[in-house]
Amino acid sequence: xxxxxxxxxxxxxxxxxxxxxxxxLKKKKKMTPKAKREAIWGFVxxxxxxxxxxxxxxxxxxxxxxxxxxxxxxxxIGNTFIGLxxxxxxxxxxxxxxxxxxxxxxxxxxxxxxxxxxLVLAVLLNRKMRGRGLYRTVYxxxxxxxxxxxAMVWRWMFNQDYxxxxxxxxxxxxxxxxxxIALIAIVIVxxxxxxxxxxxxxxxxxxxxPKDYYEAASIDGSSGVHAFFRITxxxxxxxxxxxxxxxxxxxxxxxxxxxMIMDQSSRAWPKVKTITYLFYEYAFEKSNxxxxxxxxxxxxxxxxxxxxxxxxTEKKWVHYD
Amino acid sequence: xxxxxxxxxxxVVIQCIMIIGAVIMITPFIWMLLTAVKTKxxxxxxxxxxxxxxxxxxxxxFVQVWNSYNFLILYKNTLLMIALRVLCAxxxxxxxxxxxxxxxxxxxxxxxxxxxxxxxxxGQIYIIPQYLMVSKLHIMNTQFALLLPGAVTAFGTxxxxxxxxxxxxxxxxxxxxxxxxxGQRFLHVMMPLTRSSLVSLGIFTALFAYKDLMWPMIVCxxxxxxxxxxxxxxxxxxxxxxxxxxMAGAVMAxxxxxxxxxxxxxxxVEGIATSGGKL
Numbered sequence: 240x241x242x243x244x245x246x247x248x249x250x251x252x253x254x255x256x257x258x259x260x261x262x263x264l265k266k267k268k269k270m271t272p273k274a275k276r277e278a279i280w281g282f283v284x285x286x287x288x289x290x291x292x293x294x295x296x297x298x299x300x301x302x303x304x305x306x307x308x309x310x311x312x313x314x315x316i317g318n319t320f321i322g323l324x325x326x327x328x329x330x331x332x333x334x335x336x337x338x339x340x341x342x343x344x345x346x347x348x349x350x351x352x353x354x355x356x357x358l359v360l361a362v363l364l365n366r367k368m369r370g371r372g373l374y375r376t377v378y379x380x381x382x383x384x385x386x387x388x389x390a391m392v393w394r395w396m397f398n399q400d401y402x403x404x405x406x407x408x409x410x411x412x413x414x415x416x417x418x419x420i421a422l423i424a425i426v427i428v429x430x431x432x433x434x435x436x437x438x439x440x441x442x443x444x445x446x447x448x449p450k451d452y453y454e455a456a457s458i459d460g461s462s463g464v465h466a467f468f469r470i471t472x473x474x475x476x477x478x479x480x481x482x483x484x485x486x487x488x489x490x491x492x493x494x495x496x497x498x499m500i501m502d503q504s505s506r507a508w509p510k511v512k513t514i515t516y517l518f519y520e521y522a523f524e525k526s527n528x529x530x531x532x533x534x535x536x537x538x539x540x541x542x543x544x545x546x547x548x549x550x551x552t553e554k555k556w557v558h559y560d
Numbered sequence: 561x562x563x564x565x566x567x568x569x570x571x572v573v574i575q576c577i578m579i580i581g582a583v584i585m586i587t588p589f590i591w592m593l594l595t596a597v598k599t600k601x602x603x604x605x606x607x608x609x610x611x612x613x614x615x616x617x618x619x620x621x622f623v624q625v626w627n628s629y630n631f632l633i634l635y636k637n638t639l640l641m642i643a644l645r646v647l648c649a650x651x652x653x654x655x656x657x658x659x660x661x662x663x664x665x666x667x668x669x670x671x672x673x674x675x676x677x678x679x680x681x682x683g684q685i686y687i688i689p690q691y692l693m694v695s696k697l698h699i700m701n702t703q704f705a706l707l708l709p710g711a712v713t714a715f716g717t718x719x720x721x722x723x724x725x726x727x728x729x730x731x732x733x734x735x736x737x738x739x740x741x742x743g744q745r746f747l748h749v750m751m752p753l754t755r756s757s758l759v760s761l762g763i764f765t766a767l768f769a770y771k772d773l774m775w776p777m778i779v780c781x782x783x784x785x786x787x788x789x790x791x792x793x794x795x796x797x798x799x800x801x802x803x804x805x806x807m808a809g810a811v812m813a814x815x816x817x818x819x820x821x822x823x824x825x826x827x828x829v830e831g832i833a834t835s836g837g838k839l
Contacts, residue, residue, distance in 0.1 A: 280742040281665030288656035289671055291712030296678050299689035363574050376825050377582045383821040385771050387792040388810040392592045395803045401604045403591050439833045492682060495773040523778055528688050535684050542682055
């Protein structure tokens, strides 16, 4: 969901230069007519985007924060300020923590699988071989399908009595109704949907690694697995970092897959219900927007902490040229 | 074993792995198609690998789902939403991206920070107030409601800015010497050269809009105002365990994008991969 910029570092350097330029401009005080014209063009060009962002995104941020301190009136009308009450209710609400834990479990189970499978596929595909373009097309297929449709198909594949999976394995596994394995079913669909996309990203990263690195390494007598861990992984680490970071965010914001695959009346539902679904439920089904807003603020706090930790540890294992 | 034989063996093993993977990727799609042309009793009684269970395919499921859900309107809604969002996003983003990359104006860093911060905040924080806006403006169940969150794009602005930055400055200087003003330089010289970032942004926006479930479910609950994706969630409620009909609905929902993808594969794959956007 969140587009991210892997090259955050170049930015900072760039904005420093811009700041210097601006200081110079300020020293001159008066703008030349040409500079004035340029500034007017600049403002006209950014106006739609900036005004749109202020109305559609910045006002909502403030409004959500405000609502998280309010009690929503009956039938979802009106707000009454109640201070921290929503947050106090939240930290005593076991459902918030169980759904958050479900989202985390989904991330912990799906991310290593997705990353390792797509990495292997990318390495295998990174060579001249027959059918390369076809494989790329096929593995990428789930990316262009609505998750709602994918979820419906998998729900049918998982069907206990007539589903394809139980047919193939000749088993009677209750994939989506057994509380202990329901989450695994969701993870299977999540991994299946994501590997094509991550594989393409990693393939792009692999193609940027100069071939002479491997040649030099093989002269030094290192190849195969050794070269993979000494050359491929370090040079791929910025891309891996990007995939892991966006993967964690995506997992914590998971909504459509569990919602479409599972029956909300099933006994397994509490084991796969995600925190984003809990937010949706309070904000739009129970018309308790105040509490919904508090839940989303809580989730954003968690995501910020994780992002912060990731950024801090980034330098330890991510190699930039 | 000689070097060449070993190399051949490796190639065979890799091909096997890739084929197994491809079969796993494609099986759900085939299963979806095969189920959609069965009757309900066939779908729960016959061995799933029979391709012609009752001697022939049944296309009634498509007709029934089409009629009871008015897919024509769903297609129209979805297409219009995608077209409007792509148009708005590309237009506003390419303008702003050009200004941020190429023009000098006071407060540029501050305004760019506004763009960057929006990219970092998880999307759900906007939903409640955006929904309240839609309901106060009385545009629930309309195209405007579907368009609203996608009208401008911080991510697209960033993407376009990078596109403009990669162009050499000499191009613009030449145009300036020829007497072009900034608007002409943008329109005739620079924008056409960033076509690839615009294509990326367009594909990304289209896919994002097409796949989104929560927003259309909230602002367009009426079945004749909603999108394909959101209609699927209702379909499940209505047809329950009639999987052939559900699959027929799913096929009709995924086919348009699938066909587009198969035609414009290269642009899709590269556009999404190079934009670095997470769907």
